[in-house]
Every structure is written in structure tokens, then in C-alpha cells.
Amino acid sequence: MEKKLDCKGMACPLPVVTAKKAMEEFTEEGIVEVVVDNDTAVQNLLKLAAKSNFAAASEKKSDEEFVVRIEVKPDAGAEKNENEKKSGPTTVVISSATMGSGDDELGKNLMKAFIFALTNVTPTPDNIIFYNGGAHLTVEGSASLEDLKNLEKAGVNIMTCGTCLNFYGIAEKLQVGQVSNMYDIAQTMADSGLVIRP
Template sequence: MKEIDAKGLACPKPVVLAKKAITSNQEVLIIVDNQTAASNLTKLGKKMGAEVSVVEESETEFRVMFKKTKSTDSENADSESETSGAKIYLIPSDTMGDGERELGQILIKGFISTIKELDPLPEKIIFLNSGVKLATKEDIIFYLKELEEQGVEILLCGTCVDYYELQEEVGVGDISNMFEIADNLNRGDVVTI
């Protein structure tokens, strides 16, 4: 079994280390020091088709165990090919444009409320920096939930959510990590809003 101490490492380093280790080892134990990192590792394990469990949890340490299954490599290859070329919207701000803030807030709400009318819909919407604040606003959450129901994946930068201390306020989407975000942007047709 491979053991990796990733305590104190910033996102996405624990995920990157885990991905490399899972690829070349049958069992991997990753130790991290926060819940967000443990959640990101769990998500990675599921995406890669590995059995994953948090085997120990305390205030300062989370031990996440990965066990490779026979289908791990083939499922990972299938999931990677699925996202290739997909339309992805990247929203790095809680406003649209560089003009007056109030106008930018009106524009971003109008844009998000209009996405559901598009054909085809984007596969994913990724929120970074102050863009994650949009997942806490009731008048925006309504539209984002509609998009999720129609199959659009909503991803929020976990580092950004933590930075703005919005963990308890997020009302829609999945908390992600920079590795997953970079991987999606690398595979898709990205439109930055």
C-alpha cells in the first residue's frame, strides 16, 4: 500500500498526488488536513472508479483510502472521452463586464436565467473567484437548479468557497478543486463570461 502525507498542501496538489498514485498502485492512503481536501479526494476516487472511504477523521487529519478495482482504468478512460469538446462556461466573477457593479449584477443574472433557453445546453458551468458567490444568491440559485435538472453540471472552486467563507451558504452545485477544473477546461470548448 502506498501512503502519501498531503497535509498542508494547497489545492490541487493532494488530488494530483492521489491521481498519480492510484494509477500505479492497488491501494493508496492519502492523509490531508481539511474536509474540503478529503471531499475532493473522495470525488476523484469515484470519478476514477476506485473504491474510496474515509478511514479516519479528526479535526486536524483525514485519512482517505483508495482501492483499485478491475474496472478503474477503463471507467476513467471512458469518463475522460465523454467530456472531450463539451461546451463549458467559466464564470470568474459575480458580475458581468467591467462597468458599473449594479449593471454587471443585472447582466449576470440575465445571462444565467437565459442559459436554459439555449440549444444545446452547456455541459458544465464552472464558477471561480467571486463567481462562487452566485451559488449563494436565491434569485440565481433558482436558475442554476433548473439547469442542473436539465443535466448541466455546476462546479464551484472549493478554494474560492473557503476564501469567501461561503461553505454554509452554497445552495447549488458541487464543490470542486483546481485539478478537476483545469482538467475540464483542458477537455472542453470553454467560453469565459
């Protein structure tokens, strides 16, 4: 079985997400061949293959065309996943509408890409907590609402700090998840086996 994917022109993390979905469709050994237009995408695809215990190789065809071939073996990652079972829930904590510091426009784009990426990671997080500026991401007008609603449908518990919603005057605009309080937020974080802060 062989699948060819043209991911040229796709912004991060779409080449990885597209390749991951294609790999998951394999029921027998085969090859996923991904064409991308930058070296960053190549490195991300090679990391995806390594994380899944799949062999992979890349070839530079030109300055704007790279080919990554991933040897998919559906059972190769099973033992690794079994050994990586976590000791408690995974909680993502988002305290800002932007990711990182520096340029705010870039930060907004990075946060949107991060939340989209969460819809495709395996397993999905158990909880996502929003507080302070992060509360803006769960209300009307947020560019991440569709992805957050998809995460909620997938069983992710989404909590937004009620004090924060009230402070910013956006409590009535909440579109996804539930209004929470600092005790529940602190307890959820304390009970977690892994807390991720982007």
C-alpha cells in the same frame, strides 16, 4: 399556423426566449409575429430567425411599437445543427458575480440575464464552473439560484471552487452543484471543445 406574441415591456432576453419557445412548438410551417417596443429587441429577434435559417421581416409601427414576423419551417435548421456538432463538451466559466466592467449594478443584472439565458439556449452547456467572485452565485441569497437549479436538473454539471468558497467564508451556504478543486476545474476546461467566458 400563426402565433402572435406581445413582448412589449419585456427586458432582454425575454422577447427572444419567448419567441424561441413559440417557434419550437411549431410542428408545421407557420408565422410567429412578435410585437416589441425597442429596436434592440427587433435586431435580437432577426438574429434568432437567421440562426434558425428562418426568413424574417420587421416593421416599425411607431417609436414604441415594432412587429417582427418570422416564417417558421420546423426542418430548416436540422441540417445546420447537424453540421455544427462540437468536438467536445461546452464549458461556461464564471469568475465574477458581475458581467463586464464598468457599473457593478449593471454587471449584476447582466450576469443574472446571462445565466437565465443559459436555461434557454440549445444545447445547454455541459459544465458551468464558478471561481473567485463567481462563487457567490451558487450560494444562499444568489439571485440566480433558481436558474442554476433548473440547469442542474437539465443535466448541467455545476462546479464551484472549494478554495474560493472557503476564502469568502461561504462554503456552508452552497445551494447548487458540487464543491470542486483546481485540478478538476483545469481538467474539465482542458477536455472541453468550447470554453465560454462571459
